[in-house]
Amino acid sequence: MQESIQSAHRWRHLPPPPGFSNTPVRHASAPSKASTAVSANYETLKDKRAWDFAISPAKSLPMQAFMLYMSGGGVQIFSMGIVFMLLLSPFKNLAGVNSAFAPFAPVPTGKKAAPNPGALTTLVLQKVVYLLCNLLTLALGLWKCHSMGLLPTGTGDWLAFETRSQPPEFVLL
């Protein structure tokens, strides 16, 4: 976002294409009432979209659950692919959470652009919801792993790492 603004600034002095007027439309120095209404409308729309985006992982859950069901319980390339996707996408999503929410950053009234759209503090509530929804996806993936027996939950999974030392008595047999 930042970059696109800067790049726009960079090409400002180029001549306009033929047929386009070079002179920008001059407005009054104070924003008009109409534009204020438009931008407010735009802000609510962004807010709505941000909420939509935040719960989008949860929306795809039924579909993913259906895919998991179809992939079966065996350890094979198809089911493993889906499980890996389920396990990886939450982390990938969370890693890109700031940039993903940056377009929805609210622009405060009287400002041209959002002051710090990529900061963690913008849209905190939506991000928290987004995190929870991603955790739901992750939980689904882990549940699938568990049902396939891939999670080291039993003592049997740790048996190979157990060691025993020498017994205190030395018996001749």
Add this chain to the structure above:
Amino acid sequence: MLRLLSLWLMSLAILPAFAIHASEAGVVDWYKPLIGDALTGNPNLSPVFHRITEDNGKTRSLVLTATSSNVLSGLHPENGSIAWRYLFEDGNRVLAFKKHKNWVAAVSGVGGATVRVLDVSTGHLLHERHLHKPEAGRLLEPDSTGVALAFDSGSHVYALTNGHTVRKIEVSTGKIIWGWTAPDQTSLNVYSTVLPTSSAIYLIGLAKSFASYTLHITSLSPVDGSLLSSVDVPSSIEHGPASLFVLSKPVGESEHARILWLESNQIRSVKLMSGLNETPTAIKAATYRELVDLGLGDHGLLVAVKDDGSGQVIKLNDEGTGLKIIWEFADSADSTQHTASMYTGGLDKAGHPYIGRVFWSRYYKKASAHILAPHLAEGKGLVTGYTLPFETAVHGIIGNVAIDAVNLEEFRVLARVVITTTTGAIQLWQQDQLQWTREEGLADIRVAEFVELPERKLAETGLGEGHETFTGRVRRQISEARDFPHYALHFAKRFVTGSYDSVSSSAMPTTSDVASLSRDTFGFRKILVAATARGKVYGIDSANGEILWSRVFGLGWAAEVGGHVLPLKIYTTRTVMDEETPQVVIVTQRKANNGLLDTVLFHIDALTGEDSTGKSRSSDVLQGIDIIAGALVEAYLVRDEATKFVLLFDEFLQAHVYPDTAENTASFAKLIPSLHFALRTGQVGSLRLTGHRFGLQKEFTGKYIAHPTWTASLAEGEDIQAIIARPHEPVASLGKVLGNRTTMYKYLNPNVVAVVTSSLKAPTPSCAIYLMDVVKGSIIYHSVLPAVSGACDVKAAFTDNWLVYHYYDEDFGVDQAKSYRVVSVEFYEGTGIDDKISSSDLSSHSNASTSVHVLEQTYVFPRGISTMATTMTKFGITSKDLIVAGENGIIQSFPRRFFDPRRPKRKPTNEELEEWLIQYDPVIPDDPKRVLSHTYQVANVRAIITSPALLESTSLVFAHGLDLFSTRVTPSNTFDVLSENFNKAQLVLTISGLALAILITKPMVRNKRLRERWYN
């Protein structure tokens, strides 16, 4: 999905999991049939030549012998191979055999309970007759007294049994024609010989009278067995049946016969005729000390040994009226130059008798054989003599000889001599040429162990003789780098042709370096060091059963008085892991003939049989180390971190350390506070297991002394039969993971042993099996088993946390049938799933150490067994098979899965299927595909030893008893090598094709990319 997968895996495991192919017979395994060491000094049992006339008039010979392993056998004299052998069952000891024409008759059992007639050329049993119940047999000393067999000139055999019963048996049908029993059946009158003649059947026996025996003769009618006459001949025989002989000789239709006996050093004789009324006469020429049976009684020949030791040949004269001395062997008198002579008789093709005399010359260190042909040189007799280069350091002392002669031309006699030695070897010498040797001592192996071979590199460079310096190592590696091109070429060739070592091929090196003793790629080739009861130790190549070396145990000081050495234990004290040649220590007990008992150690190099102490030369017998002057109580191999040494206990429980190096004694002293062990104590018949510890201070003798700490509380009259310790092997997994991924932790307390006991004197005889903690004597498991006909025949194997035992249950009822049972017991820690007490490093004194839960299940086993063992692999990851030697002479493997005590008694659930549990079935399946011994009859197996190969999947198996058998087994298939039918050529072709494709397409692609840049 999971279920399908596990089902598929299971079908892999159940279906011909490791089919034993006929093509593998004799490649991965070997079998050496033996007959046991031939009995010596008894003309009715010792080796004898027999000439068979075949239908086309040709003749061939066999060497017939009975052996101490209770086998009657015929050997081919040409190559020493077994023509046939007949195994008598236990408790039915062969007492005498007699050959005649195409038959050999044998009498066996107490008092001669059974008579069998066999075909002499094939050994097929023609028929057998039980003459009396074994209980009705008379126990005489020696047990062949009162038992005799005799053929008449027709086809009847006369069997004298129990010392007072004679039966006439038709050979071809086995029908008893008549039987006669002496009216006086007291032990005072025992018949020892039966002599059939055309006119009468003579029974010659001895009647016990005051201080000596009186000759007693009975004659019976050959037609119906009616008594003709019975007389006592006035005589006084001191030495019993051993100094009583019958000489006979056919004259026309009838026979002359005389009885000879030794009476106050004089030979007296009496003619056998219908009236039995002749008075005895004596040979007055000399005084005699011994009569020697040549087996030529029916040719009227005998050797009498004079008081000075010289041997005279005595012959029944042609008229049958008296005896004449026809020959006296020159220089046969007792002398320090040579040993006492052994005499034997043989026949040539024409039936002429020959007399052989064999003695050992102490001066020349060679054996001499003199063959007397009495009929040659116009009836004056001809002696042919030669020396045999008999190796006494390898084969011991000559114990028995048998001869067979051929008269090629007038003054030329060739003889074949069969020699039986004290180490159990049977040799055939043709004149002075050794034709073959059979090492029959191997039929009585007492201890045996697999010893790993060094790698070829090590064997060649002699690496390991001390440590090399850095510069030395660099120099060596540079010099070895010369071989790199060759190696690379070899590697490339091997890679392309795919000619790798195969697991299903013989472990014997095929190339020229057979002589160099080195390990094969997979470690299938090891050395079997086996010590026999005959005082000899052998190094046997486990790849093909060839004897690589053999050494005779020396008697030490007892060589003066004679004695024998009995091996008790064998320990590998140094392995190739120690970067030196492997060594074994054999613990033996030497019984000298003067009654003194010593414990002697033999420390030998396992690769060559050389004495590791360097005391004895390689051409001589082994010199032992007399470590204890007295009996051995117990011996152990102590495996400390750094060292391995043998710990021996004498009767005062003093500990002797061998090798007695400073390192070993220091290590022993360090171990003393934590050492525990259990000994069998008390009287035989009520042995007790008693735990012992050491006193912390040395006694005044300079030795540590052990003292008892506990005694197992067995019932009154309960006796220990066997103590079974776990083999020394790694445990791969500390627990058993169940289908729901919980764990049952294995009870791996290292201090437990299995103990088999018997209480036969109790009102209801029973046997029992215990699992005991040796440190504090606590009983962890106890089970009472039925005794069968007053004996305990419980076989057990114990490994890991798995105890399996086999017994016969003769109870029967509504829901029970008589059968062999096998019980599989598994021990797990704590009270159930996920309960962990860490038993393998827990102190036995801890309360938790007896916290164990036991899972057990009984199965019906298809057959009786003589022994069993579990397979052993390098890391213990491979599942274990039970190797069982059946009483029918087969060796079979049974997978552990069949013995799993957790086999569900319903359809297995998914989780149980994941554990590969199969539904309970009372009968262990008897799968003929798992018979390891193919069609061989591996007879009387006494022990099975297993040893890991270098491949984790494979275990080596060696079974010994009468026969030797070795094979290798893969309980979980050869999972660690590429399968045999893997298409290596396809792989190589694919890879090289892909490489070629890359080579070709790479420039094309590069050109195309360049063009795209320019024109787009």
